[in-house]
Amino acid sequence: MQFSILKNELYSVLQMISRSISLNSPQPALRGIKIEAENKILTITGSDADVSIKKTITQNDDNHLNIQQDGSILVESKYLLEIVRKIDAEDIDVEVLDGTLSRFSGGNAQFKINGMNPKDYPNIDFSKPSKSFTMKADAFCEIIDQTAFATSSKETRPVLTGVNFALNNGELACTATDSYRLSKKIIESDIQDEFNITIPAKGLNELKATVLVDNNEDIEINISDKKAQFISKDTIFQTRLLEGGYPETDKLIPKEFTSTLIMDRYDLIHAIDRSIFIKTDNMTINRLQCSSDEIVLTNKNQEIGESIEPLIGTYEGEPLDISFSGNYVLDALKALKGTSIKIQFTGQMRPFIITDDNDKSIVELVLPVRTYN
Amino acid sequence: MQFSILKNELYSVLQMISRSISLNSPQPALRGIKIEAENKILTITGSDADVSIKKTITQNDDNHLNIQQDGSILVESKYLLEIVRKIDAEDIDVEVLDGTLSRFSGGNAQFKINGMNPKDYPNIDFSKPSKSFTMKADAFCEIIDQTAFATSSKETRPVLTGVNFALNNGELACTATDSYRLSKKIIESDIQDEFNITIPAKGLNELKATVLVDNNEDIEINISDKKAQFISKDTIFQTRLLEGGYPETDKLIPKEFTSTLIMDRYDLIHAIDRSIFIKTDNMTINRLQCSSDEIVLTNKNQEIGESIEPLIGTYEGEPLDISFSGNYVLDALKALKGTSIKIQFTGQMRPFIITDDNDKSIVELVLPVRTYN
Numbered sequence: 001m002q003f004s005i006l007k008n009e010l011y012s013v014l015q016m017i018s019r020s021i022s023l024n025s026p027q028p029a030l031r032g033i034k035i036e037a038e039n040k041i042l043t044i045t046g047s048d049a050d051v052s053i054k055k056t057i058t059q060n061d062d063n064h065l066n067i068q069q070d071g072s073i074l075v076e077s078k079y080l081l082e083i084v085r086k087i088d089a090e091d092i093d094v095e096v097l098d099g100t101l102s103r104f105s106g107g108n109a110q111f112k113i114n115g116m117n118p119k120d121y122p123n124i125d126f127s128k129p130s131k132s133f134t135m136k137a138d139a140f141c142e143i144i145d146q147t148a149f150a151t152s153s154k155e156t157r158p159v160l161t162g163v164n165f166a167l168n169n170g171e172l173a174c175t176a177t178d179s180y181r182l183s184k185k186i187i188e189s190d191i192q193d194e195f196n197i198t199i200p201a202k203g204l205n206e207l208k209a210t211v212l213v214d215n216n217e218d219i220e221i222n223i224s225d226k227k228a229q230f231i232s233k234d235t236i237f238q239t240r241l242l243e244g245g246y247p248e249t250d251k252l253i254p255k256e257f258t259s260t261l262i263m264d265r266y267d268l269i270h271a272i273d274r275s276i277f278i279k280t281d282n283m284t285i286n287r288l289q290c291s292s293d294e295i296v297l298t299n300k301n302q303e304i305g306e307s308i309e310p311l312i313g314t315y316e317g318e319p320l321d322i323s324f325s326g327n328y329v330l331d332a333l334k335a336l337k338g339t340s341i342k343i344q345f346t347g348q349m350r351p352f353i354i355t356d357d358n359d360k361s362i363v364e365l366v367l368p369v370r371t372y373n
Numbered sequence: 374m375q376f377s378i379l380k381n382e383l384y385s386v387l388q389m390i391s392r393s394i395s396l397n398s399p400q401p402a403l404r405g406i407k408i409e410a411e412n413k414i415l416t417i418t419g420s421d422a423d424v425s426i427k428k429t430i431t432q433n434d435d436n437h438l439n440i441q442q443d444g445s446i447l448v449e450s451k452y453l454l455e456i457v458r459k460i461d462a463e464d465i466d467v468e469v470l471d472g473t474l475s476r477f478s479g480g481n482a483q484f485k486i487n488g489m490n491p492k493d494y495p496n497i498d499f500s501k502p503s504k505s506f507t508m509k510a511d512a513f514c515e516i517i518d519q520t521a522f523a524t525s526s527k528e529t530r531p532v533l534t535g536v537n538f539a540l541n542n543g544e545l546a547c548t549a550t551d552s553y554r555l556s557k558k559i560i561e562s563d564i565q566d567e568f569n570i571t572i573p574a575k576g577l578n579e580l581k582a583t584v585l586v587d588n589n590e591d592i593e594i595n596i597s598d599k600k601a602q603f604i605s606k607d608t609i610f611q612t613r614l615l616e617g618g619y620p621e622t623d624k625l626i627p628k629e630f631t632s633t634l635i636m637d638r639y640d641l642i643h644a645i646d647r648s649i650f651i652k653t654d655n656m657t658i659n660r661l662q663c664s665s666d667e668i669v670l671t672n673k674n675q676e677i678g679e680s681i682e683p684l685i686g687t688y689e690g691e692p693l694d695i696s697f698s699g700n701y702v703l704d705a706l707k708a709l710k711g712t713s714i715k716i717q718f719t720g721q722m723r724p725f726i727i728t729d730d731n732d733k734s735i736v737e738l739v740l741p742v743r744t745y746n
Contacts, residue, residue: 079678101678108682108683108684109644109647109681111678111680112678112680112681114676271482274456274460274461277451303487304452304486305474305485305486306484306485307483307485308482308485
């Protein structure tokens with residue numbers, strides 16, 4: 001194999017591909033990035049077995065790609081990135097010298113690097129699943145931003161580490177929960193199909209950082225019961241799905257409420273953020289006391305002390321005294337976008353929901369915590 | 374105690390003072406910052422027992438300082454900084470409520486914090502030592518930049534963890550070495566005195582980040598055989614000295630050489646930096662082969678591969694084949710400032726020195742390493 005290419009083009013592709021690489025993968029081949037040259041097309045692949053990315057670069061004047069000889073190499077990702085990043089030349093030359101030894105050169109510098117055998121790279125199936133639809137990249141990015149934070153970080157119930165996407169009757173419901181809080185976004189869809197899949201949050205965050213970033217075009221989404229595949233221009237991103245039924249969450253979201261607080265979203269974000277350093281058992285527990293006269297947010301710890309902040313808002317209903325994880329409510333508030341938010345309560349020890357009147361697509365639910373103040 | 378002050382003024386002082394605080398100090402009082410109000414002056418003190426900083430703020434229109442009642446508090450640094458940083462108000466009020474409980478308030482928010490008893494704070498001696506001179510803050514900063522990096526990070530010979538300052542016959546010699554490399558800066562001085570002290574590199578780096586940063590005024594430097602004290606406007610910074618005689622280093626620096634390489638400083642920095650990812654036993658070992666025909670920098674590792682880069686420069690002397698720590702030479706090159714540098718060799722297994730013809734004050738010495746290529 002031998003080719004030359006614009007250094008910046010190769011570097012930006014390697015940077016993206018490297019997002020899928022696990023540097024200490026127990027499977028040595030997966031620590032590498034595979035580069036294949038064939039028929040005037042360069043194909044660059046990376047994978048951590050869960051997430052795989054493949055990008056093709058076709059010879060054109062802009063990218064200076066010039067393939068002199070077909071072939072393939074497999075080189076450890078961390079070395080490849082360092083070399084290409086620091087080579088001080090417009091174009092970079094890559095050439096197989098002997099077996100798995102390849103040479104990278106540009107300017108005065110050259111690197112002879114011991115790679116791995118590309119035949120040892122796992123055979124990744126990038127074929128297209130049959131269920132297919134398209135969505136704007138930025139719209140899908142917003143779904144990730146508004147849900148993925150609420151997934152569980154614990155592996156005790158693996159299915160909760162992902163975001164569930166359920167399409168039914170022209171409605172796409174995107175749900176994430178760690179069983180203490182829940183974030184659900186429902187958008188209307190003209191896709192004539194049905195599916196119910198759970199995509200790992202890790203895969204979604206990598207998708208966001210690679211294919212979706214600075215992208216306002218349509219992406220093609222193809223799904224089977226094993227994988228979700230996202231195609232944007234010359235890039236294929238795919239992630240395995242989580243197995244197991246996703247819990248039924250519709251019934252968890254209360255429809256009737258005993259009281260309502262309407263207030264400025266940023267005021268509440270800042271008030272919680274100011275008190276967040278007061279931690280009890282490594283958690284920030286905020287107490288909210290509401291009546292028609294007064295709304296007060298406090299956070300108390302025997303050793304450290306306490307914060308007290310009256311809030312400006314409109315409260316309707318019986319007086320309420322409720323405690324919750326400040327971080328969970330902060331996450332929920334940051335996922336919303338409007339200025340004014342509505343918090344609807346169903347009682348002191350029952351879940352409450354946070355919504356934004358300007359964006360009916362999203363609902364945030366948080367469970368209170370019991371305290372002994 | 375009760376006072377109010379411009380939030381930004383208090384925050385910037387606390388930020389500076391907190392640089393001296395060790396958050397997990399075994400002495401709980403030293404995790405705190407002491408604030409004293411007396412005679413219209415606020416005094417703020419922090420210390421980690423090695424380094425201590427004291428800043429006084431005098432009531433004026435700019436800082437909004439208004440002391441209503443004298444007294445003192447001692448509050449854990451991490452809480453104090455969080456509270457003052459996040460309070461959303463122009464001015465902040467501080468008041469002792471009861472014993473060690475104090476209240477911080479601004480805007481709608483208030484914090485009642487359990488502090489410590491200021492009487493438990495160690496009695497830090499900020500008195501002025503007798504030997505005194507002045508120096509421009511930026512000139513002292515340059516000394517730190519050009520020497521402190523070469524101090525030892527190992528505690529086996531404690532005196533090598535500091536920079537030695539020796540004043541003799543109108544010459545101030547500033548020396549740092551970890552016994553594998555050495556950096557020495559000699560500046561002429563009109564100070565009519567003699568001293569030989571070693572200041573811990575940690576203290577010098579904190580001095581740089583607090584008192585010297587963005588400061589182009591004169592600082593007053595007072596030294597005894599126990600401490601070095603730096604005074605700039607209303608701030609006193611002091612650090613203990615390292616005990617033990619500093620090794621005689623003058624004789625280590627060769628005066629006669631067998632060969633000389635003159636080349637561009639940045640070219641060598643970039644060439645070493647490009648090869649730095651190739652590590653053997655966690656060290657970057659560069660090999661430099663020089664003759665009048667060719668100058669080549671390589672770095673080879675059995676597993677990873679090798680880098681090869683011909684360099685442009687002027688070499689005079691017998692052909693040379695020498696290996697060294699790439700990181701040490703990189704540090705030395707970064708401490709110099711000119712475009713062109715001169716490397717003078719005394720043989721394959723003997724120290725070499727790097728100098729800058731435009732700045733005769735500084736000399737960098739590096740010991741080669743033995744390799745078995």
